[in-house]
Amino acid sequence: MxxxxxxxxxxxxxxxxxxxxxxxxxxxxxxxxxxxxxxxxxxxxxxxxxxxxxxxxxxxxxxxxxxxxxxxxxxxxKEDWYQCFFDYFTIKWRAAIMMNSSTMEKSIAKLKQLIDDPNTSEEIRESAMGDLKKLEERLNYYDWQDRLIDSFETQEILNFVPTDKKKDK
Structure with missing residues (x-):
């Protein structure tokens, strides 16, 4: 079972x-x-x-x-379940963050070109600026996730969430 x-x-x-x-x-x-x-x-x-x-x-x-x-x-x-948890999430999350960040950075570069292009209509420029803001906010989120993963790798997270319940109190 x-x-x-x-x-x-x-x-x-x-x-x-x-x-x-x-x-x-x-x-x-x-x-x-x-x-x-x-x-x-x-x-x-x-x-x-x-x-x-x-x-x-x-x-x-x-x-x-x-x-x-x-x-x-x-x-x-591997007997250390905490380390297994850290390893699993750092491996999976780091890969997802890298892929998503890379794609977004390329899109940001294209949006900036579109915004700077004098032939771009005002309507498209405004839409591109809105999309640019969304992507930049998302990159900020991925930066936060990256730092969270760093805290898993260094085990600093255990200072805030100890493995022993008694230490929580």
Whole structure:
């Protein structure tokens, strides 16, 4: 039941349910597991298993470990859930912010050219100025998000929201 709940919750964050089930399996495993062991336990294809493992590795939620005498790759979860949360959101948010900011900056440059063009009608110029203001405000928001992500990466956020409830009071 817990594994399925984890899988469903992780799906809300854009992680496939199969990767979520894999994470749940690794969470309850008392030892690192090979792809074959995970495949057998979950009944997934080797391809699906590999994709799920790669996804969790990319998000820093699992790690490959070395065990003396074992030739196959072994995987386990990263135990620090707070760091996993920080890593997940910084990876996802930073990518979205970069993509959106870049697109908006290009649009701002085009709007400024349009506004400065003497052949632009007053109606189009006013509309462009309104759009320019909206985009500049949005860039301000992305700057704030970027600083929030920085606080996750440096863990300064924990000064404001400690991991221990007792420290909140």
């Amino acid at each position: 817990v594994i399925e709940a984890l899988a469903q919750n992780m799906n809300l964050y854009g992680i496939t349910q199969s990767a979520g089930r894999l994470y749940g399996l690794l969470f309850f495993a008392n030892k690192p597991l090979t792809l074959d062991e995970m495949k057998e336990e979950l009944g997934m294809s080797k391809t699906s298993m590999s994709v799920s493992v790669r996804s969790l590795l990319d998000l820093n939620m699992v790690e490959k470990v070395w065990v003396k005498g074992e030739r196959k790759d072994l995987y386990t979860i």
